[in-house]
Amino acid sequence: MRIKEVADLVGISVRTLHHYDEIGLLVPDQVSDTGYRIYSENNLALLQQILFFKELGFPLQTIKQMIYSPSFDRYEALTLQRKMLIEKRVQLDQMIATIEKTMQHMKGEVQMTNEEKFAGFQFDENLYEQEARKRWGNDKVDEANARLRKLSNEQQLALREEMNAIFKELADLRSGFPASKEAQVTIKKWFDLLNQQIGQYSFDAFKGLGQLYVDDERFTKNIDAFGEGLAQFMSQAMRVFAERQKEEAGAD
Structure with a gap:
């Protein structure tokens, strides 16, 4: 759906949707060749969540922090x-x-x-x-950090090396398409590593984490140290992976 159609459907202004896009709260999945924002079913589902939280008095920045938390369900x-x-x-x-x-x-x-x-x-x-x-909110980040601190120095070093290896592999692929077979095989390694070593990530949580890579300057800076544009590439690849996996699970 185009932005005007979404605004008419929901009963909010186009300006509000522009603002949500600008602050990274609700970024449309596609932009047409002519510059039109195209909102997917996933975008509409996310907008529903945003408006529920807004109706309950949550500030927009708090809503953004929550819905893009890796643990959000x-x-x-x-x-x-x-x-x-x-x-x-x-x-x-x-x-x-x-x-x-x-x-x-x-x-x-x-x-x-x-x-x-x-x-x-x-x-x-x-x-x-x-x-x-x-x-x-921040408690989930603190919990993840606490789990990492429980690892021995050797375990932390081994985990860091494994993570860096995946980052480097993805950096070599970032000039290609996030939906390519090579990118998806490697991004699955990232998904598996996070679930094995960091915590339990649903497909939606994994997709949300990818969004954080481009929304949070700290993530972007650290990831792009392996190659400019890597954070954006990973975010897109993670979204594709999550959506494909959910589709396959639904088909089963």
Whole structure:
């Protein structure tokens, strides 16, 4: 779908979608030869997640950090968002009841205690928001770093050498196509290494990690040290790999 079609479908402005693209929150999967942004089904699914979190009061930068976290899981996020929205609905129902009772109190129909006048107001941090930040925020990065610190010096050196070897192999392929057989065989090595040594990465999490390689300057700088443009190449190759694997799993 083109950007205007997405804007009309969702009910948001084209300018908003441009802004999401500019900050790396929602980057369309394709851009046509004439410069039109083309949004895929995956883009629309991601936009739904973004808007749910936005409706729940999350800042855009926090949403970006969470949805591109390697550990992000869409179904898990929907489950949590449902809990948060139910809690919000309960709170709104309480506030509506407070308003109605206050109106009756003003007309002299009922009496209200001071406590009743403020029923439904909530100023404490949402527990589900804390949970979301814990699952997909900085805590996940800290956990990964903690796992690495548990390795011996020899194990860390061996892992670093194995990682560097894959980076170098991919750097030699970066002038080609990310979807090529050679690139996909090598990017699978990266997927397997991460799952064996770092943590559990779903296909969506692997794709999200690839997006971080181009969204986060620290990742880009470190990866591009092996060859300019490698971060972008890896990000695209990881997206292709993840989508193909999900398609094959669905076909089975």
